[in-house]
Amino acid sequence: MNQAAYVAVDWGTSSFRLWLIDRAGNVLGERRSAEGMMAAGKPGFANVLQSHLEAVGAAQELPVLICGMAGARQGWVEAGYVDTPAPLASILRQAVKVPDQDRDIRILPGIAQRDRNAPDVMRGEETQLLGALGLEAKGDAIVCMPGTHSKWVTAGGATVERFATFMTGELFDVVSRETILSHAVNGADEAEDVEAFKAAVIAAREAPAFAANLLFQVRSGGLLFGGTAAAAREKISGTLIGLELAAGLAGGIPAAGITLVASGRLERLYRLAFDTASVSVRSIAAEDAARRGLAMAAAAIWNV
Amino acid sequence: MNQAAYVAVDWGTSSFRLWLIDRAGNVLGERRSAEGMMAAGKPGFANVLQSHLEAVGAAQELPVLICGMAGARQGWVEAGYVDTPAPLASILRQAVKVPDQDRDIRILPGIAQRDRNAPDVMRGEETQLLGALGLEAKGDAIVCMPGTHSKWVTAGGATVERFATFMTGELFDVVSRETILSHAVNGADEAEDVEAFKAAVIAAREAPAFAANLLFQVRSGGLLFGGTAAAAREKISGTLIGLELAAGLAGGIPAAGITLVASGRLERLYRLAFDTASVSVRSIAAEDAARRGLAMAAAAIWNV
Numbered sequence: 001m002n003q004a005a006y007v008a009v010d011w012g013t014s015s016f017r018l019w020l021i022d023r024a025g026n027v028l029g030e031r032r033s034a035e036g037m038m039a040a041g042k043p044g045f046a047n048v049l050q051s052h053l054e055a056v057g058a059a060q061e062l063p064v065l066i067c068g069m070a071g072a073r074q075g076w077v078e079a080g081y082v083d084t085p086a087p088l089a090s091i092l093r094q095a096v097k098v099p100d101q102d103r104d105i106r107i108l109p110g111i112a113q114r115d116r117n118a119p120d121v122m123r124g125e126e127t128q129l130l131g132a133l134g135l136e137a138k139g140d141a142i143v144c145m146p147g148t149h150s151k152w153v154t155a156g157g158a159t160v161e162r163f164a165t166f167m168t169g170e171l172f173d174v175v176s177r178e179t180i181l182s183h184a185v186n187g188a189d190e191a192e193d194v195e196a197f198k199a200a201v202i203a204a205r206e207a208p209a210f211a212a213n214l215l216f217q218v219r220s221g222g223l224l225f226g227g228t229a230a231a232a233r234e235k236i237s238g239t240l241i242g243l244e245l246a247a248g249l250a251g252g253i254p255a256a257g258i259t260l261v262a263s264g265r266l267e268r269l270y271r272l273a274f275d276t277a278s279v280s281v282r283s284i285a286a287e288d289a290a291r292r293g294l295a296m297a298a299a300a301i302w303n304v
Numbered sequence: 305m306n307q308a309a310y311v312a313v314d315w316g317t318s319s320f321r322l323w324l325i326d327r328a329g330n331v332l333g334e335r336r337s338a339e340g341m342m343a344a345g346k347p348g349f350a351n352v353l354q355s356h357l358e359a360v361g362a363a364q365e366l367p368v369l370i371c372g373m374a375g376a377r378q379g380w381v382e383a384g385y386v387d388t389p390a391p392l393a394s395i396l397r398q399a400v401k402v403p404d405q406d407r408d409i410r411i412l413p414g415i416a417q418r419d420r421n422a423p424d425v426m427r428g429e430e431t432q433l434l435g436a437l438g439l440e441a442k443g444d445a446i447v448c449m450p451g452t453h454s455k456w457v458t459a460g461g462a463t464v465e466r467f468a469t470f471m472t473g474e475l476f477d478v479v480s481r482e483t484i485l486s487h488a489v490n491g492a493d494e495a496e497d498v499e500a501f502k503a504a505v506i507a508a509r510e511a512p513a514f515a516a517n518l519l520f521q522v523r524s525g526g527l528l529f530g531g532t533a534a535a536a537r538e539k540i541s542g543t544l545i546g547l548e549l550a551a552g553l554a555g556g557i558p559a560a561g562i563t564l565v566a567s568g569r570l571e572r573l574y575r576l577a578f579d580t581a582s583v584s585v586r587s588i589a590a591e592d593a594a595r596r597g598l599a600m601a602a603a604a605i606w607n608v
Contacts, residue, residue, distance in 0.1 A: 112528060113524075114528055116525075116529060118521070119521055119524040119525040119527075119528045119529060120520070120521070120524045121524045121527055121528065149484075149520060164514070164517045165517060165520040165524065166516040166517045166520065167479075167483065167484075167516045167517075167519050167520050168516055170483050170484065171479070171483075171516055171519075174478040174479065174482045174483055175471075175475070175478065178478045178482050179471065179474050179475075179478055180453075180471075180474065207551070207554075208512045208513035208515070209512035209547060209550035209551035209554060210468070210551045211512070211515060211547065212470040212471045212472055212475060212544070212547060212548060212551075213468045213469060213470045213471075213551060215471050215475075216424070216453060216469040216470065216471045217422070217423055217424070220417075220423040220424045220425045220469065221420075221423040223423075223425055224416060224418055224423045224425065225420060225423060240516070243513060243515065243516060244516060246513035247511070247513035247514045247516075247517060250511075250513060
């Protein structure tokens, strides 16, 4: 049997993922749970981690590398931020050791943009960036990382120059669940309405100022012309993603296209959205990016 | 004592307002309650109206004119829509009589824009428009009617040419109550932060595509630089109102400026917002506009 070299943990706001990794980078064991930062405070971060380490049979001396919200002020141990422009190599160097532990446990810092006109923070995505771009990246890149709080990152080589967070995913949730539009979306099945989605992306990109009007059209269009719940959901989704793209693509697109860090439904939707703008996309699954970033960091820190 | 000539009712989604009016337009009696369309279904619209008519001592033969959501499909009696371009005079002509009542009760129709690329509906605001513009209006006008679902109306003379609804007020509610920004806004007192509001309006008007990013800055700015709950609330409010203005003012501004139908805090905020765009504004309180519109309609229908 391969021998484990270290443990990698992506500890987000609402999810916990752990991988037991060998020297060659193979995954020997894996754990997933909903014990994210919000849930882990009560049982205690150390206890949550310990139970999962035992479940995968991690040896006592095995080091653990963590990224994500476990390093937030409301998390386990505050891991601070690297400020922009942030070389990805600094993230490795500024990992914070969790005190008073039997084993070597370190948490990677986030990145802060301390610009009063465009303040921004990320925590967890910096590790995905490391995985997606690598420490040897050359040239300019734009990385789109969709989610509850989507991040758009401008990188020069292996340095994060600037970034912006868009509340796209969270807006989709509250708009489709908590507003008058919830009636139109109610009962939507999983069927995707690609045409409704694309049309909404195009409309929002062409007239982003009309976003709050385009959203209301989900209701008024339904009243006057009918329509399915799936089409209503896709119109909300397309409007908000189109609004995000209008901003993200405003500064121009590198020759290499866009790097998309996403998987599943989000990856499909953002690919469709980029299609409407004729932007070429190379994508990497968010989880793979995080694990690859953690592997690079572990290699640099422990030479594993 | 003056003799009552008719009863005017503004029956919205969540509010009910009734006025007993004499021939000269004086208000002899008034009722307000939360028995809007949503609440009136259960006790019955006829019963709710009757109880308020008795409370103001309305005589048995007194006619009643109603505008608003009581005329919606989910309301009392469906009063339909006048289609754009909609002469305000058509609204009077298409009032619908409530059947099987002892007295003459009529409900004014809404306005529909049956354009597949910009479907829209209003119900209640058409009566405020009648009150704000009158049947003899000349020239072009843009009317801004802020609220849960703000309406922007382009009128040529006394005809509604086009309009657009923006979910500004409802977005403000869900964003400030149901998202991660709620922590930043929590505990905000009534104190207004005019500078934070104006700065947010300007930023959103300049870069509407960045709306979902400007909203997130309420959180990231607070994390990196601190700030009051009132400033956080005003930044959310200013961002959403600035986004609305970016769209509403995109088509140019008539020489006469903008007609603003609003009162209280909303009137103050929209005035501040228009100030940042150097747009001149004449405002009329929403309730006065509705009552004036109902008076014009009552005069035309019953010659009172």
